[in-house]
Amino acid sequence: MLQKKIKFDTLELQRFYFDTLGLESLSLEKIQEIKNMGIEMHANLDTYYYNNREDTIKDYYARSQKYVTLTQKLGISQNWSHLYHKLINLTDFNLNGSALSLQIAAFNPIINLLGSDEQREYWLPLAHEMKITGAYVQTELGHGSDVKSLETTATYDEKTKEIVFNTPSVSSTKFWPGGLGKSATHMVVFAKLISKGQDHGIQAFILQIRDIKTHKVLPGLEVGDVGPKISQINTDNGYLIFKNFRGSKTSLLSRYVQLNDDGTFQEKIKNSGKLAFGGMLKLRVSLVDNGHRMIGRMATIATRYSFLRRQFESKDGNQAPEAMIMSYQMQQYKIVPAIAAAWSILFAGSTLFGMYDHYQSKLQTKDPKAFEILGDLHALTSGFKGISTWSGEYWGEILKQSCGGHGYLQVSGLTRPHLDFGVGVVTAEGDNTVLMQQTSAYLLKKIQKGKIDPDTYEFTLSSKLSIDQEIVLLYEVRFKNHLKNVALQIAESMSKGKNFNQIWNDEYQADLVIAGKYFISHFAIKNFYDIINGKSLNATQATVTKLSPELQKVMQMLFRVHGVYQLIEEYETFYMNYPSDQFVDYFNSKKIDDLKKQFKEELQILGMTSLDIVDGFDFKDPELLSIIGRKEVKNQEQLYEELLNVVRKNPINSKPVPLGYQEYIRPLLVGKL
Amino acid sequence: MLQKKIKFDTLELQRFYFDTLGLESLSLEKIQEIKNMGIEMHANLDTYYYNNREDTIKDYYARSQKYVTLTQKLGISQNWSHLYHKLINLTDFNLNGSALSLQIAAFNPIINLLGSDEQREYWLPLAHEMKITGAYVQTELGHGSDVKSLETTATYDEKTKEIVFNTPSVSSTKFWPGGLGKSATHMVVFAKLISKGQDHGIQAFILQIRDIKTHKVLPGLEVGDVGPKISQINTDNGYLIFKNFRGSKTSLLSRYVQLNDDGTFQEKIKNSGKLAFGGMLKLRVSLVDNGHRMIGRMATIATRYSFLRRQFESKDGNQAPEAMIMSYQMQQYKIVPAIAAAWSILFAGSTLFGMYDHYQSKLQTKDPKAFEILGDLHALTSGFKGISTWSGEYWGEILKQSCGGHGYLQVSGLTRPHLDFGVGVVTAEGDNTVLMQQTSAYLLKKIQKGKIDPDTYEFTLSSKLSIDQEIVLLYEVRFKNHLKNVALQIAESMSKGKNFNQIWNDEYQADLVIAGKYFISHFAIKNFYDIINGKSLNATQATVTKLSPELQKVMQMLFRVHGVYQLIEEYETFYMNYPSDQFVDYFNSKKIDDLKKQFKEELQILGMTSLDIVDGFDFKDPELLSIIGRKEVKNQEQLYEELLNVVRKNPINSKPVPLGYQEYIRPLLVGKL
Numbered sequence A, B: 001m002l003q004k005k006i007k008f009d010t011l012e013l014q015r016f017y018f019d020t021l022g023l024e025s026l027s028l029e030k031i032q033e034i035k036n037m038g039i040e041m042h043a044n045l046d047t048y049y050y051n052n053r054e055d056t057i058k059d060y061y062a063r064s065q066k067y068v069t070l071t072q073k074l075g076i077s078q079n080w081s082h083l084y085h086k087l088i089n090l091t092d093f094n095l096n097g098s099a100l101s102l103q104i105a106a107f108n109p110i111i112n113l114l115g116s117d118e119q120r121e122y123w124l125p126l127a128h129e130m131k132i133t134g135a136y137v138q139t140e141l142g143h144g145s146d147v148k149s150l151e152t153t154a155t156y157d158e159k160t161k162e163i164v165f166n167t168p169s170v171s172s173t174k175f176w177p178g179g180l181g182k183s184a185t186h187m188v189v190f191a192k193l194i195s196k197g198q199d200h201g202i203q204a205f206i207l208q209i210r211d212i213k214t215h216k217v218l219p220g221l222e223v224g225d226v227g228p229k230i231s232q233i234n235t236d237n238g239y240l241i242f243k244n245f246r247g248s249k250t251s252l253l254s255r256y257v258q259l260n261d262d263g264t265f266q267e268k269i270k271n272s273g274k275l276a277f278g279g280m281l282k283l284r285v286s287l288v289d290n291g292h293r294m295i296g297r298m299a300t301i302a303t304r305y306s307f308l309r310r311q312f313e314s315k316d317g318n319q320a321p322e323a324m325i326m327s328y329q330m331q332q333y334k335i336v337p338a339i340a341a342a343w344s345i346l347f348a349g350s351t352l353f354g355m356y357d358h359y360q361s362k363l364q365t366k367d368p369k370a371f372e373i374l375g376d377l378h379a380l381t382s383g384f385k386g387i388s389t390w391s392g393e394y395w396g397e398i399l400k401q402s403c404g405g406h407g408y409l410q411v412s413g414l415t416r417p418h419l420d421f422g423v424g425v426v427t428a429e430g431d432n433t434v435l436m437q438q439t440s441a442y443l444l445k446k447i448q449k450g451k452i453d454p455d456t457y458e459f460t461l462s463s464k465l466s467i468d469q470e471i472v473l474l475y476e477v478r479f480k481n482h483l484k485n486v487a488l489q490i491a492e493s494m495s496k497g498k499n500f501n502q503i504w505n506d507e508y509q510a511d512l513v514i515a516g517k518y519f520i521s522h523f524a525i526k527n528f529y530d531i532i533n534g535k536s537l538n539a540t541q542a543t544v545t546k547l548s549p550e551l552q553k554v555m556q557m558l559f560r561v562h563g564v565y566q567l568i569e570e571y572e573t574f575y576m577n578y579p580s581d582q583f584v585d586y587f588n589s590k591k592i593d594d595l596k597k598q599f600k601e602e603l604q605i606l607g608m609t610s611l612d613i614v615d616g617f618d619f620k621d622p623e624l625l626s627i628i629g630r631k632e633v634k635n636q637e638q639l640y641e642e643l644l645n646v647v648r649k650n651p652i653n654s655k656p657v658p659l660g661y662q663e664y665i666r667p668l669l670v671g672k673l
């Protein structure tokens, strides 16, 4: 008794998807044309998962070259904010962070941000055309989260007008930067500037690492690769030790600071730190947005597989002898909310990009509101980076499980996005637990200053509330009530004369992190709600309300599945935050049961429709690098045939007797140890 | 204001740990002696994570040889149930399932179970001394969960008295068996036996795969390795295609079935399937138990690291300038409940082993109760395999995050256990979602037959309940009330004439899976409660109540942290199952808040004590294969020194210019594409 699927026009959904991404000015044809160019750069599924680390890096270099050629062909090699780049990113060229992707995402922007005009003019063209390649070198063995305590020293030598870099202790060894290990010719490195015996705090410097001709590491440096990680096999994360390494005085990036010949030092403008930070925020917004693409990618594979794979005799007259696994409620429960989460994160990313543009325009007109927006944006992106990557990790594992044994094979195409993105980036670019506390600190201040009213909600309880509004209300109440309670408890502890930091770290840290999570969840749900109710997206005029009724319905159902999924998985957190008996009465268990019932029905409809819904993300087979999630595969037999053919090419199959077998196992077999 | 740690005698805890494992007859000295022998077989940390797949397999072969020598030295090579094997397992030789570990865990036992006396006599000595090596070959490309639908055929040829094996379709290609890909000389394979045109269902056969001398695959077979997986790099999971491959008639394992020369076929005894299954149950019990060791291993690493690692200025007068990360509440929240979960799973495993022995003794006396116990044991182990591996996956990810960036490095020692065990075995040995439904089916039957009384609990609400009893009660109520509701809803749907299977698959599958989970959680909590209240463990006389008061306290706190952690993380599920207003009144939010408060305090005490608590698992540094979780490391500087030294040995560091760099990146740098 399977529910009917909803029929809609895939092209309409794709158009909406690309509009949401900010590609409204490109026709679908143009988009496909560029995507096809991107596909040419893609790895070959026959070898991709079988290459060893060395060959993988080589392969990546080869594709980097194609990438640069492509940007030149499109005439965008100098213009990195160009929308074509969004599109190229969409080809998932950057899948698996790598030497070059960090150059584009971190090295180039930081020069642009912190470099003086001359430095920009000199370095940026080189960097954009990849005449140099660069790493972003911040973390040390001993300090990652606590950037202020970095120990690397950059001591100004007045005599030679040079800066002398040193690694004063093992713990100050630079450790982790992507591209540093084997590839980068240059780096932006963070170190403590000392001149005239004075410590001027952590500053950024641009330095050369390797000889351009020989690629040899320059004298005075020890550099190497940190070795195998959980994943991110493409990337050569590195370590670096300075031994009296000398750089010119101009290596100090000097947009906002100035080091004079005599060793005196000054800041050029106030608030330069904040401004610089604001510039880097765009990176974090992209990081939030990346989550939707990774989850969408994995959900696409799992969905396509679940329409092909059949398991157990079907007890449903309408089906073939064996049941398609997507027909199981549990399978829908694993996959459909993942698709909904991808859309939710995408919409949030779109809104955050909009906020970022707004911040930039306020900054240009020197509107003092700019800093306020910056504060909001900072709190939202710090927290959302956490939610986006945690979601990537969470859904990655569930979606992998949804593909049974075959999901555990790398050729499934699920492993890399899951372990590179979710599992990797929950820590990389800032540990989520640490980042979330920045959101919490912001919230605590806001509520203390009365800027969050914990007792007023956008919707008030009444019989006129729609289900969608009820869902939003639940999230708002949960967030505000929890925050209010934590704030009260902290105030009480403080009134007893306890130290604020101790209260934070020892007593309420877990609650504070949760406050951040609830805030972000509410933001995401509210944003999704607004969007299905006509809020336009990003810079575009796209709105859900302009979609066909069928697609509107799909989006509404995705909204509800997204909202109710969390309700089901963590209902306590809602219930515990009912602020009054009125709420207990209103959201009684009958109400919640009804919500769940509708959830199950819509889950099934969306499950049956999911094969078309994931087409909205428009993943082409070569982009997915997956053997089990191919759109072009028409039935199980073909699926297994292709899987088997790829597996046969695994190079270990070319040797009949494995290394070591004769030496160690033969003697056992013949009883001659 | 850090809470004081609890002081106790580590040796006492270790003794208790080993007793729980069933090693009560060995002195601690003897245990250490054997552990030291095991350590000699261990991989070398300097190369372990840097070997490619081929070298890894070679290294594994070398260690397998040592393993066989060791068992011979101990005089236990023929006696696989011997307690020394428990101890050898404890050396984690089997870390990363591999060719040989599957031989021991699956191939040998299945011969023992299904082989006739002659077959046992012939094959077992060969297998035990590793004169043959074997794989367990069941899953096919098209069918894993649904074993009944396997398609491989074994057709009896009356003329030659041979059995002809075939792979009639791509989907019937054998796929996944560990050790099959490159190593095994033999296999037990499952196929559909056909004789005289009749299908006798899935039977087990023992067949040779490779020539013992040349190691070449025999004619009539195509065999290969399935290629890189998420992890389990040691294991050569394989695929196999039969092309009119002929085996002798005696290849059919014939303890319970008989194939006569003329092709007639009969079962020798009734219920043979159940008996065989009961014999394999011990494997599943071990699988449950493995969870404790994997989580304990990862928690040991994270704990030791968290006592070394410092991050951010300490705001606590008592601490060094920088705060030890274990002092953060969030860090305690990540690690302490993992330690508690390891103990909970260990205790459950011990109880299940006891049940298994009980079943065996009933079987021996032909007590009809045997089958009843078998039913209970089956439901418990199916579900607990799910909980144990899901916990491994869950805690693996959290513990990895707790080690920041360094947790993402393979040399952290966290990657392999996490991805091999949790992430791998949630699917291997039976998909958790599918297995959990066996538990649910058992529960549904029990409640329908009135054998579970949903309205009576072990403890009744009263002011005399201890906190510990309240916790157990909450779990019991949640399980029973949820089960009761699902059962009622299913009965209602059925009374409307709906098909039972459709109700199950389309409407209540998610709720049924949850019922299984709640049942297992309650079993684990109740078991833990009983054990801290004097129930003796396994075959041993060990009880918590005989421990020193300090250790009793530690165990009680671990119990509460374990119980309340889930309450916090999924309180809804408790609240939603309050059966009456009386419960709502009793477990009001004040009560829950008090529980949480005590939880936080005990979390902190245990956090401060955790360095000693993890010593209970007695992981030696060489066993952990971790550079960040070494017990012998005394301070941060030494930690970073050692980490850096290992990382330097990563072979990719021996080549200054990486493969492909000159070819692809140089032309970019010099502007000559």
Ligand SMILES: Cc1cc2nc3c(=O)[nH]c(=O)nc-3n(C[C@H](O)[C@H](O)[C@H](O)COP(=O)(O)OP(=O)(O)OC[C@H]3O[C@@H](n4cnc5c(N)ncnc54)[C@H](O)[C@@H]3O)c2cc1C
Pocket (backbone or CB within 6 Å): A102, A136, A137, A138, A139, A142, A143, A144, A145, A146, A175, A176, A177, A178, A232, A237, A424, A427, A428, A429, A430, A431, A433, A434, B309, B311, B312, B325, B328, B329, B330, B331, B401, B402, B403, B404, B405, B406, B408
């Ligand atoms: C794949 C990858 C790529 C990377 N790429 C780069 C790069 O290109 N350039 C670069 O410079 N760096 C890079 N890094 C480093 C990365 O930025 C750091 O690892 C990250 O910021 C986390 O810091 P940490 O490792 O010091 O973790 P820690 O801070 O040591 O975290 C360890 C544990 O302590 C906890 N903890 C720490 N402080 C607190 C607190 N105040 N309250 C509660 N808990 C706390 C954390 O939550 C965590 O559980 C990369 C890392 C990875 C894994």
Ligand SMILES: Cc1cc2nc3c(=O)[nH]c(=O)nc-3n(C[C@H](O)[C@H](O)[C@H](O)COP(=O)(O)OP(=O)(O)OC[C@H]3O[C@@H](n4cnc5c(N)ncnc54)[C@H](O)[C@@H]3O)c2cc1C
Pocket (backbone or CB within 6 Å): A309, A311, A312, A325, A328, A329, A330, A331, A401, A402, A403, A404, A405, A406, A408, B102, B136, B137, B138, B139, B142, B143, B144, B145, B146, B175, B176, B177, B178, B232, B237, B424, B427, B428, B429, B430, B431, B433, B434
């Ligand atoms: C690392 C590893 C090692 C292995 N080693 C061996 C070995 O040594 N020998 C061997 O023979 N095999 C081995 N296997 C195979 C393993 O036993 C199967 O992969 C496992 O039983 C799962 O079956 P499947 O792959 O068919 O999953 P599927 O059943 O295809 O599962 C796919 C999805 O469908 C869902 N699904 C299926 N049926 C239902 C249902 N009735 N209701 C709801 N959802 C359903 C599942 O929950 C899952 O989400 C191994 C597998 C792995 C990953």
